[in-house]
Amino acid sequence: MSQRTPFRVAITADAVRPDGTSIHGDLGLERLTNAGVQWHVLPSYENPIPRPHLQGADAVLSLGHINFGEETLAAAPGLKLVARFGAGYDSIDLDACTRAGVLVTNTPAAVRKPLAAAGLTLVLALAHRLLAKDRLTRASRWEDRERHRGSSIDGATLGIVGFGSVGAELARIAAPLGLKLLGNNRSGRHPEADELGVKLVGLEELLVASDYVVLCAALTPETENLIGQRELELMKPSAFLVNIGRGRLVDTDALRAALRRERIAGAGLDVFEPEPLAADDELLQMENVVLSPHSLCWTADFTRDVSASALQAILDVAAGRRPRNLLNPEAWPAAHDAESVQQGDTFSSWPRP
Incomplete structure (x- = not known):
């Protein structure tokens, strides 16, 4: 059995500091760590994200309004998921993500x-x-x-x-x-x-x-x-x-x-x-x-519930499960549903067009 490759998450630097602390409060990133998911905060806030910053990333936790279009997606051939921290996704080109086989989730119920x-x-x-x-x-x-x-x-x-x-x-x-x-x-x-x-x-x-x-x-x-x-x-x-x-x-x-x-x-x-x-x-x-500076809904329950929803999407994809609040379900690779992912599998075979 092959050794499982760690699932790696890049977190945008627009609202999170290098140590994982956030302007929203505690995001509960220990959930990722405890599940064996590696995470890091991107070294700077740049929009779009520079090509080198996405190398090796399986998922991006986007806390703001980073643009994800064809150019950004082309720079991240291993990307599987963009998890939006919030409900809005107007900065994300859903069609481009679908063509690239990248899942996109948001957190509508939590907001x-x-x-x-x-x-x-x-x-x-x-x-x-x-x-x-x-x-x-x-x-x-x-x-x-x-x-x-x-x-x-x-x-x-x-x-x-x-x-x-x-x-x-x-x-x-x-x-x-x-x-x-x-x-x-x-x-x-x-x-x-x-x-x-x-x-x-x-x-x-x-x-x-x-x-x-x-x-x-x-x-x-x-x-x-x-x-x-x-x-x-x-x-x-x-x-x-x-x-x-x-x-x-x-x-x-x-x-x-x-x-x-x-x-x-x-x-x-x-x-x-x-x-x-x-x-x-x-x-x-x-x-x-x-x-109000685009923050009137930032309350303790907002941070708790939005974080829980976004992190669950990451954990689901890392485990091969279809995430909730999937905005482009046609990008979900049926060959990687929960029943087909075996312990020890890696995500190197995740299909990309």
Whole structure:
């Protein structure tokens, strides 16, 4: 019986230090070590990853938005898996990965609750003018508080754009507050919509009717600049826009103009284009905007659950098992299913086109 070749994982350096500590907290990398999987953090954060950095890697744990396209994949002929730490995968060319025989996984279930809570946090902060009131209190300007009355929640309409798993969770936690719920997605269907009391409508109808519009959509060529000048003009002057999806869902120049003209009442943004914002960006000075540096959902349960899901995908592939949350199932080599991998096998024969 041949000696098993260790499965090797490269971890992107955008959010992890060389010793494995992370800006997210403890990732639980000892799970890999205890399973005999070797891991190392890439020596630098570069996008795309330089060719020499991927030599010998069986898998990449991608904590940020590293681009994986044909050039990167060609530099890593032994790569079997890209495991995304999070749900978004707009920086990964799925077709190129499939052609190269590289599996891609993400962690949608693990981000569902933290991201939905982040969306509701921004809605409530905007409704209650929390940021303005915080500034008044710190400056001992209590006499100005009458200028910052909050907006209604009970009976208001919450429109969720990109009504999928995160949107459904947002609806679930928002409904008890007395909000009316509208949803929009590409298919016009969702198995939980009726149960949650969500009416699925077209985007224009949602924008016209909603007091709070929350963007949860994935970034695709079809959703880039989904919200531009025309869409902002459809919104009520009293309405708020919240973006917890991707910065490029919104035409930021159009949003700045709408906020400057008070065409909408305000915005809550956890994502931007570009990131980080420039130091002189007008958004930073606007009192009707609540900002977060693409981290509002970073909680202890987020790190625990996302890490567990991403690491399990790595362990599954290392053991020859089909991982969950496989985004390109057609890349799964049937010859390497769980029943066909024998103890002592290596992965040198993993098929690559």
